[in-house]
Amino acid sequence: MSSKIGGKFYRRTDFKLSLWYILTFMVSTVIICGFLYLRLSHQLIKEIDQFLLDETTEMEKVLSQGPEEIYFLMRFEDEVMVRKYYPFFFQILDKEGEPLYISKGFGEMGYVIHDEVLTNAKKGRETRERFLSSNRRTPYRIISTPVYRNGKLTEIIQLGTHLRFARKNLVHFRNNILFALLIVLVLGAVGGWTLARRSLSPIGYIASKAQSISSENLNERLNPRGTGDEMDDLILTINDMIARLEGSFKRMAEFTADASHELKTPICAMKGEAEVLLSRERQPEEYQEGLSHFIDRFDHLNRMINDLILLSKSDSSQVELKMEPVRLDLLIEEVCSLFQILAEQKGLAWKANSLQEVMISGDKVRLQQLFTNLIDNAIKYTAKGSIEIAVEKNRDGALVKIKDTGIGIPKVEHEKIFKRFYRVDKSRSKETGGVGLGLSIAEWIAHAHGGRIEVESELDKGSTFTVYLPIQKT
Numbered sequence: 001m002s003s004k005i006g007g008k009f010y011r012r013t014d015f016k017l018s019l020w021y022i023l024t025f026m027v028s029t030v031i032i033c034g035f036l037y038l039r040l041s042h043q044l045i046k047e048i049d050q051f052l053l054d055e056t057t058e059m060e061k062v063l064s065q066g067p068e069e070i071y072f073l074m075r076f077e078d079e080v081m082v083r084k085y086y087p088f089f090f091q092i093l094d095k096e097g098e099p100l101y102i103s104k105g106f107g108e109m110g111y112v113i114h115d116e117v118l119t120n121a122k123k124g125r126e127t128r129e130r131f132l133s134s135n136r137r138t139p140y141r142i143i144s145t146p147v148y149r150n151g152k153l154t155e156i157i158q159l160g161t162h163l164r165f166a167r168k169n170l171v172h173f174r175n176n177i178l179f180a181l182l183i184v185l186v187l188g189a190v191g192g193w194t195l196a197r198r199s200l201s202p203i204g205y206i207a208s209k210a211q212s213i214s215s216e217n218l219n220e221r222l223n224p225r226g227t228g229d230e231m232d233d234l235i236l237t238i239n240d241m242i243a244r245l246e247g248s249f250k251r252m253a254e255f256t257a258d259a260s261h262e263l264k265t266p267i268c269a270m271k272g273e274a275e276v277l278l279s280r281e282r283q284p285e286e287y288q289e290g291l292s293h294f295i296d297r298f299d300h301l302n303r304m305i306n307d308l309i310l311l312s313k314s315d316s317s318q319v320e321l322k323m324e325p326v327r328l329d330l331l332i333e334e335v336c337s338l339f340q341i342l343a344e345q346k347g348l349a350w351k352a353n354s355l356q357e358v359m360i361s362g363d364k365v366r367l368q369q370l371f372t373n374l375i376d377n378a379i380k381y382t383a384k385g386s387i388e389i390a391v392e393k394n395r396d397g398a399l400v401k402i403k404d405t406g407i408g409i410p411k412v413e414h415e416k417i418f419k420r421f422y423r424v425d426k427s428r429s430k431e432t433g434g435v436g437l438g439l440s441i442a443e444w445i446a447h448a449h450g451g452r453i454e455v456e457s458e459l460d461k462g463s464t465f466t467v468y469l470p471i472q473k474t
Contacts (some may be wrong), residue, residue: 007404013196013200013203014196014197014200015196017192017194017195017199017200018189018193018195019192020186021191021192021195021196022185022188022189022192025184025188025192026181026184026185026188027091029181029184030181033177033180033181034394036173036177037170037173037174038174038178039110040169040170041166041170044166044169044170045130045141045163045166048141048161048163048166049128049141049143052088052141052143052159052160052161053143053145054158054397055088055098055159056143056145056157057091057156059090059092059159060145061155062146062158063155063157064148065091065115071384075210081413087105087161087162088103088160088161089103089104089105089159089160089161089468090103090106090157090158090159091103091106091107092155092156092157092158092159092226093113093126093155093156093158094154094155094156095122095152095153095154095155096118097113097117097156098116100155102237105418106158106160109133109134109140109160109162110133110134111131111140111142111158113158115155115200116130116278117129117144117158118156120144120146121146121153121156122146122153123145124146124148125146126143126144126145126146127143127144128141128142128143129141129142129144129429130142130433138162138163138164139162139163139164139167140160140161140162140163140171141160141161141162141163142159142160143158143159143160144156144157144158145157145158145159158407161366163325173454183388188369200441201229202225202231202234202235205222206222206231206235206238207221210238212224216247218242218245218246218249219246220242220355221239221242221243222235222238222239222242224236225236226473228342241392242278251420254420254421259300261306263301263304266297266300266301266399270294270297271291273293273294273306273339274290274294276290277290284361302350303357304437306438307437307438307441310441311420311437311440311441312445319448321362321363321448321449322363322364322365323361323362323363324360324361324362324363324364325359325360325369325460325472326358326359326360326361326362326364326368327357327358328358328359328360328391328398328400328469329355329356329357329391331359331364331368331371332352332355332389332391332400333352333355333366334370335371335372335375336352336375336389338372338377339372339375339376340352342378342379346379346382346383347384348379348382348384348385348386348387349385349387350384350386350387351385351386351388351389352388352389352390354390354391354392355389355390355391356391356393357393358392358393358398358471359471359472360398360449360469360470360471360472361470361472362449363445363448363449366445366449367445367449368450369441369442369445370441370442370445370446370467371400371402371467373438373439373441373442374402374403374438374439374442374465375387375389375465376438378402378403378404378465381404381407381463382404382405382406382407382462383406383407384405385404385405385406386404386405386464387402387403387404388401388402388403388404389401389402389403390403393471396468396469396471397451397469397470397471398467398468398469398471399466399467399469400467400469401464401465402464402465402466403462403463403464403465404460404462404463404464405462406462406463407459408457408458408459408460408461408462408463409455409457409459409462409463410459411457411458414455414457417439418439418440418442418443418453419436419440420436420437420440421436421437422436439453442467446467446468446469449469449470450469450472451467451472452467452468453465453466453467453468454466454468
């Protein structure tokens with residue numbers, strides 16, 4: 001059990017963030033401290049070299065009085081040997097590298113002259129060396145400087161000092177760095193863990209709250225912290241997703257209830273008519289009339305089921321549109337020819353003369369279904385007056401206007417009429433045979449073609465449905 005808990009802990013995001021934070025912090029600190037260590041080492045050597053060069057200049061002045069003046073060299077040796085931190089040791093060579101004078105401490109270093117020193121001296125260049133003493137415990141720094149008189153090499157001054165104090169300073173600096181790294185490690189671990197926990201603490205709340213939300217309580221929402229950071233953006237995104245799910249579940253429940261009701265009503269009516277027909281012996285004409293009623297009911301149910309299947313497929317994006325170039329004016333003219341006789345039978349004036357030539361890209365069958373539903377509704381809900389149909393073209397696209405002088409739609413109902421099974425006047429819808437799916441299908445077809453449907457209507461004065469569709473690009 002403990003191994004499982006430990007494994008789960010190591011997989012936690014806050015642990016990984018803390019680990020990466022500590023590693024990044026440590027690597028950055030090590031790089032910075034390493035740079036400072038090298039920089040300090042370089043600076044110490046540079047200062048020591050400057051000391052040696054300054055003393056070399058002083059020795060050149062001594063030698064200018066003549067190399068036979070051993071007294072001056074011994075006096076110079078006494079001065080530089082008694083220094084506490086950086087005592088100097090020196091030797092003077094002739095141009096061939098043979099020693100002319102060797103100070104007391106120089107020989108104890110175990111230094112052996114290299115050919116590079118003589119070569120550089122003959123070229124007028126100084127040589128800087130760093131080596132370990134014969135016991136390999138004490139590091140030394142030696143600078144070999146050539147001395148020229150009258151353009152000729154006369155002597156080589158080799159001046160050196162030990163680097164014990166420089167090394168001691170570097171060791172102290174390194175120890176301080178290691179101690180600081182330990183403190184940084186502890187502070188980085190605590191700070192990284194605290195920062196990771198505080199940054200990721202909303203995720204635990206989000207996870208637990210999201211797990212508690214089901215189809216029974218989709219009205220609940222996550223509470224933003226008000227910080228305006230990424231976590232608040234995540235919470236708002238999840239709330240939007242839950243709101244969409246709530247809307248989908250609500251529409252699904254309404255759709256199921258409405259579909260059940262709409263299917264149940266004609267089935268119960270058919271059952272009642274069948275029971276009446278079978279309640280006693282009847283004439284063949286009565287049975288024939290009852291069967292014809294059944295056929296009408298079956299046709300009504302079949303249309304409604306087909307509409308439900310189409311809307312269900314559209315919700316799941318399973319309907320494929322067969323897009324092709326379509327002359328919209330010819331399509332409207334074809335649909336109008338089917339309804340003109342029906343309108344004239346009701347005594348309605350039919351006006352479909354303003355059909356401007358327009359070419360669009362669309363599914364001809366679905367577009368016919370769209371305009372069939374709209375024109376059919378216009379005729380059904382218009383008792384007297386006229387039906388006007390027009391096709392126009394503008395820079396934004398094509399538009400088809402279907403205007404009637406029927407019963408009209410209250411303004412508060414304009415946004416609702418495209419909902420499934422929604423009917424403004426249920427009693428009148430029963431008389432006309434509508435179930436409230438035609439406008440839903442029409443709106444889906446318009447949207448599938450990149451268009452939209454707008455309605456302008458006033459109660460008892462009529463309605464105008466305008467379908468906007470994009471024009472085919474040439």
